[in-house]
Amino acid sequence: xxxxxxxxxxxxxxxxxxxxxxxxxxxxxxxxxxxxxxxxxxxxxxxxxxxxxxxxxxxxxxxxxxxxxxxxxxxxxxxxxxxxxxxxxxxxxxxxxxxxxxxxxxxxxxxxxxxxxxxxxxxxxxxxxxxxxxxxxxxxxxxxxxxxxxxxxxxxxxxxxxxxxxxxxxxxxxxxxxxxxxxxxxxxxxxxxxxxxxxxxxxxxxxxxxxxxxxxxxxxxxxxxxxxxxxxxxxxxxxxxxxxxxxxxxxxxxxxxxxxxxxxxxxxxxxxxxxxxxxxxxxxxxxxxxxxxxxxxxxxxxxxxxxxxxxxxxxxxxxxxxxxxxxxxxxxxxxxxxxxxxxxxxxxxxxxxxxxxxxxxxxxxxxxxxxxxxxxxxxxxxxxxxxxxxxxxxxxxxxxxxxxxxxxxxxxxxxxxxxxxxxxxxxxxxxxxxxxxxxxxxxxxxxxxxxxxxxxxxxxxxxxxxxxxxxxxxxxxxxxxxxxxxxxxxxxxxxxxxxxxxxxxxxxxxxxxxxxxxxxxxxxxxxxxxxxxxxxxxxxxxxxxxxxxxxxxxxxxxxxxxxxxxxxxxxxxxxxxxxxxxxxxxxxxxxxxxxxxxxxxxxxxxxxxxxxxxxxxxxxxxxxxxxxxxxxxxxxxxxxxxxxxxxxxxxxxxxxxxxxxxxxxxxxxxxxxxxxxxxxxxxxxxxxxxxx
Numbered sequence: 001x002x003x004x005x006x007x008x009x010x011x012x013x014x015x016x017x018x019x020x021x022x023x024x025x026x027x028x029x030x031x032x033x034x035x036x037x038x039x040x041x042x043x044x045x046x047x048x049x050x051x052x053x054x055x056x057x058x059x060x061x062x063x064x065x066x067x068x069x070x071x072x073x074x075x076x077x078x079x080x081x082x083x084x085x086x087x088x089x090x091x092x093x094x095x096x097x098x099x100x101x102x103x104x105x106x107x108x109x110x111x112x113x114x115x116x117x118x119x120x121x122x123x124x125x126x127x128x129x130x131x132x133x134x135x136x137x138x139x140x141x142x143x144x145x146x147x148x149x150x151x152x153x154x155x156x157x158x159x160x161x162x163x164x165x166x167x168x169x170x171x172x173x174x175x176x177x178x179x180x181x182x183x184x185x186x187x188x189x190x191x192x193x194x195x196x197x198x199x200x201x202x203x204x205x206x207x208x209x210x211x212x213x214x215x216x217x218x219x220x221x222x223x224x225x226x227x228x229x230x231x232x233x234x235x236x237x238x239x240x241x242x243x244x245x246x247x248x249x250x251x252x253x254x255x256x257x258x259x260x261x262x263x264x265x266x267x268x269x270x271x272x273x274x275x276x277x278x279x280x281x282x283x284x285x286x287x288x289x290x291x292x293x294x295x296x297x298x299x300x301x302x303x304x305x306x307x308x309x310x311x312x313x314x315x316x317x318x319x320x321x322x323x324x325x326x327x328x329x330x331x332x333x334x335x336x337x338x339x340x341x342x343x344x345x346x347x348x349x350x351x352x353x354x355x356x357x358x359x360x361x362x363x364x365x366x367x368x369x370x371x372x373x374x375x376x377x378x379x380x381x382x383x384x385x386x387x388x389x390x391x392x393x394x395x396x397x398x399x400x401x402x403x404x405x406x407x408x409x410x411x412x413x414x415x416x417x418x419x420x421x422x423x424x425x426x427x428x429x430x431x432x433x434x435x436x437x438x439x440x441x442x443x444x445x446x447x448x449x450x451x452x453x454x455x456x457x458x459x460x461x462x463x464x465x466x467x468x469x470x471x472x473x474x475x476x477x478x479x480x481x482x483x484x485x486x487x488x489x490x491x492x493x494x495x496x497x498x499x500x501x502x503x504x505x506x507x508x509x510x511x512x513x514x515x516x517x518x519x520x521x522x523x524x525x526x527x528x529x530x531x532x533x534x535x536x537x538x539x540x541x542x543x544x545x546x547x548x549x550x551x552x553x554x555x556x557x558x559x560x561x562x563x564x565x566x567x568x569x570x571x572x573x574x575x576x577x578x579x580x581x582x583x584x585x586x587x588x589x590x591x592x593x594x595x596x597x598x599x600x601x602x603x604x605x606x607x608x609x610x611x612x613x614x615x616x617x618x619x620x621x622x623x624x625x626x627x628x629x630x631x632x633x634x635x636x637x638x639x640x641x642x643x644x645x646x647x648x649x650x651x652x653x654x655x656x657x658x659x660x661x662x663x664x665x666x667x668x669x670x671x672x673x674x675x676x677x678x679x680x681x682x683x684x685x686x687x688x689x690x691x692x
Contacts, residue, residue: 005053008642009046011630020566021586025599027563029627035615044615044626044646051610051643058670061680065469065666068682070659072406072465080388080402082366082376083107085140089366098657099123102134116143116162127649128616128656133157133178133189138232142206144178144187151616151651153196157189159206169209177225179235181255188235188255190224196571196618198223201237203255215259220574222265228252229275230323230370236273239265242455242578247273249280249301262301274323276345281309281328283321288312289490293321293330310343317489322364325371327393331364333458336418336430336487338362340377342393353391353398357381358418359432361462376401380462382416382434382477385409406465413437414471421480421507421514427495429507430487431515432461435476446475446676447521449512453484453504454533455579456493466665472682473673478515482507482537498581499591505540512541512548524550527672531555532620532652539597539628542606551608551640551675553668556617556652559597560624562589571618598628601635608640610671612664614650622646643671 013028034040055062075095081088087104094101099119105111116136123129130148132155137143143162146155157175159168176190176198185207190198201215201224217224221241228235232252237259239246244267248259262273262280270291271284279295286292286303293310296302310318310330319338320331330341332352340353340362355362365376365388373393380386387403415437421429439445448470452459459479467477481487484496484504496504512528515521528549530538535557542552558564566583568574581588593599609632613625629644636642647654647664655661673680 005050008050008633009043010633011043011626018563018566020583021589023589023593025562027627029630030563032626032630033621033623035622040626041648044622044648047626047629047644048646048648051645054641054643055667055671058667058674061670061673062663062666064680065669066662068469069466069662069666072409072468073658074405074407077405080365080376081105082368084136084366084368085138087140089136093658094120098659099129114162116160117145122147123657128651130155130651130656133175135178135180136162137180137184138182139184141184142180142187144180144189146175146178148651151614151647151649151656152618153651154192154618159187168206170204170206172204172211177227179226179228181235182232182252183255186255188226188237190226195220195569195573197575198225200224201226220568221578222246223575229273230368231275231325232370234275235259238272240270241575243268243270245270245272247271249273249275249298262296263303272321274321276323276325281321281323282306283318285490288314289494290314290316291318291490293318293328310341317486319486320364322367322375324367324375324393326373327375329375329393331362333487333489336481338458340375340391342375344393351396353396355379357384357416359416359434359461360384361460363462382432382461382463382467383411383414385411385463385465404463406463406468409465409468415439419514419518421511423483423503423507423510425503427483427503427507429483429511429514430481431511432479432481433476433520434467434471434478436471436474439474439476442519444516444519444522444525446525446678447478447515447527448475448672449478449480449515449526449528450534451480451482451508451511451528451530451537452532452534453480453482453496453507453537455484456486456490458486466662466669469669469682470672473678473680474683475672475676475678476520478511478520480508480511482511497579499587501580501591502595504537505544505595508537508541509545509548512545523548525676527551527553527675529553529555529668531557533558535559535620535625536561536597540595540600542609543595543597543600543602546604546606549607551672552610553672554609554611554625555654556613556620557597557611557625557628558620559628561592561596562599564621564624565592570621598624598631601628601631603635603637605638606632606636606640606642608642608671608675610641610643610645610668612645612647612654612668614647614652614654616650617652619652 014031016027016030018025078092079090081090089104091100091102097120102117126149128151132146135144143160146157148155157172159170174192178189187204199217204211222239235250237248246265248261250259274281292312294306296305317333322329328343332339343350360381363378374390385404388401389398391398416434419431535554538554539559583589613622
């Protein structure tokens with residue numbers, strides 16, 4: 001006989017009054033921020049136990065979903081090898097093992113594998129493992145790599161001698177980006193301050209084991225990063241805020257010289273730099289929000305020397321610049337879709353690489369050879385598994401190198417399309433959709449609507465094999481590309497940040513209302529999902545329109561906006577004043593005050609909620625969703641479930657092992673399917689007439 005489920009955990013109230021600009025807020029659960037307090041751990045564990053008890057009736061479904069998901073991955077597989085120096089580098093996975101093994105083999109001659117890093121071996125004794133830096137010296141002798149053992153994204157930097165397998169004495173904490181100089185012994189790296197801001201650039205001699213601080217960034221809005229140009233001739237150190245950049249350069253063969261600045265930082269001037277011959281190639285928004293490309297002499301790269309190569313286009317976002325000896329490849333985005341623009345640097349002839357699906361994703365792959373005639377990219381869509389191509393820059397032929405195998409999957413059984421909703425102010429909002437080809441379009445169906453809308457990030461519309469488990473049970477999936485993201489260029493981001501942040505939330509609501517009005521779904525069948533800043537979206541839209549949604553999956557949600565943005569000691573806070581605003585400024589405080597999910601919780605009838613967090617998340621601290629759930633429990637006027645799960649050994653993305661991560665997704669989907677009253681077993685996928 002099943003034990004009855006007791007009531008949910010009750011967090012004690014300990015009111016703390018907070019007054020700013022004459023506005024007093026009461027935070028009753030601030031005590032949950034004491035991470036080392038046993039009472040906090042006990043509360044989180046009690047919530048975990050309660051959630052799992054309420055999900056006990058889905059355990060068989062969770063196991064079924066997990067087995068399906070495992071069945072759709074090639075458990076033993078090898079990535080597409082890429083050339084670098086005298087070797088081909090790749091990673092591989094083995095059945096039953098959580099992590100990848102990183103390897104190389106000679107590019108010519110003997111086909112013998114050399115294991116550089118076996119993350120499975122390195123993970124022994126650690127419930128979490130994340131790989132950060134992974135950079136090989138020019139001569140192939142040394143590997144600089146960094147590992148996170150907690151999920152807090154706090155990486156320790158190591159140097160491995162690949163000939164002997166010996167790991168050097170370096171164990172440099174709080175390391176961020178790294179780059180090798182041309183002498184094969186000098187390693188430049190950046191490390192973080194207490195708020196996890198990369199702020200100090202070091203020069204490290206791996207033979208003498210000597211380290212020297214060569215730059216410290218004192219402006220807390222800016223973060224340092226170091227990299228090597230693809231040409232190999234220069235090291236670049238960038239200081240970047242969310243709205244401005246300053247790039248300095250150093251010849252890679254003169255590791256002990258000083259960096260020189262290309263263009264000093266200016267408000268709202270963003271730029272990045274590549275190198276070829278005697279010129280720098282610069283992607284800059286100095287001539288328009290969507291960026292243009294200019295060149296500058298290495299000898300005098302200041303802004304007065306810049307010469308325009310690719311002009312600004314208000315309809316086309318220049319997202320990324322990839323420079324080679326003979327060609328320039330621009331990743332562009334127009335009308336919400338990515339494209340590749342190829343420019344022959346000798347003839348100045350340009351062409352665009354076209355793609356035919358209505359919704360798709362194009363991303364750069366590993367391209368280390370400066371003198372190559374082929375550009376490697378990855379293509380996928382909501383129905384097409386990730387496919388790696390080599391594109392011949394002269395003949396314009398593309399050759400598939402590898403497509404991720406998805407056992408049992410047939411893309412012909414699914415359809416994808418782009419729709420447009422209309423926001424209250426008349427702006428058109430793109431929506432990406434995927435569903436089974438035999439979907440009955442004449443009647444509403446269960447729908448899973450996903451959103452993000454922050455940082456100018458274009459939400460990916462690539463293939464995820466896990467989603468097939470929803471699709472095969474008749475659940476359609478939609479992604480709302482709302483303002484605050486980058487799908488329609490920098491102005492799209494501008495129109496959903498700072499004082500215009502509320503557009504993000506009304507756009508998402510408009511997308512949901514459109515899908516209901518078009519007969520895709522109903523409020524009773526609509527489940528929504530967002531993570532991190534997308535979790536803020538979830539909290540905000542539920543406060544605004546709780547009746548619109550059946551259920552919500554909120555992952556590591558940024559829901560305590562005002563309190564977090566008022567604490568400059570926390571990771572990300574100061575740097576993100578340019579995304580959310582600074583609460584010390586009255587107008588910006590008032591805007592955040594108007595939508596902060598935690599602050600604006602009121603008595604209401606809420607949809608069912610599954611809220612997830614990780615104890616060691618450094619981007620959204622666990623206490624934000626913990627406080628949110630504790631307060632929400634006192635305000636809910638309904639019987640719908642409120643489930644709160646904390647991964648006590650995870651980070652911002654949850655578990656690090658691939659099988660553990662599938663377990664988490666299976667639980668989320670089981671919750672979704674239960675709330676949508678969808679059959680537990682997938683239906684046979686019957687293709688419409690006329691399809692193969």
